[in-house]
Amino acid sequence: MMHADLIDQDDFRDRLVALGLSIPAGASAEQACEYAVSGLDPERAKALRKLVEELLGGNATLLPAVREAISRRLLPALVPR
Template sequence: MMHADLIDQDDLLGQLRALGFEMPAGATAEQACECAVRGLDRGRAQALRKMVEQMLTGSATILPAVRQAIDRTLLPALAQHFKQA
């Protein structure tokens, strides 16, 4: 039996919480990403950027809902944050 490394909604929420981002219990991937980008400061943006880079370049498969939340929310917010910095 093969086991694939998957990044699901729970993994995303866990990684965001590990970085210190707060979000409501039961948040969807989209809601979690929206919470993470509110009030980004330089340090948190750097940590979030590193997390996203690791997720996107790693060998794990990112489930579609998680990938969509990253693409729609995290990437544009990070691009905007670093463009202004």
């Protein structure tokens, strides 16, 4: 039997909270991304980039809502200006 790592919105929120971000319980993936990018500073941006790289490049399966929220909210906010 194979075990796949599945990332749902609660897992995603937990990973953001582990970075020290304040994300309310029950927040959707989209809302969690909005909270994560509010007040974005260079240190937070670096930590978020690393998390996104791990999530998108790892073996875990992201639920569609999480993948879409990352694509729509986090990636544009993390593009260097």
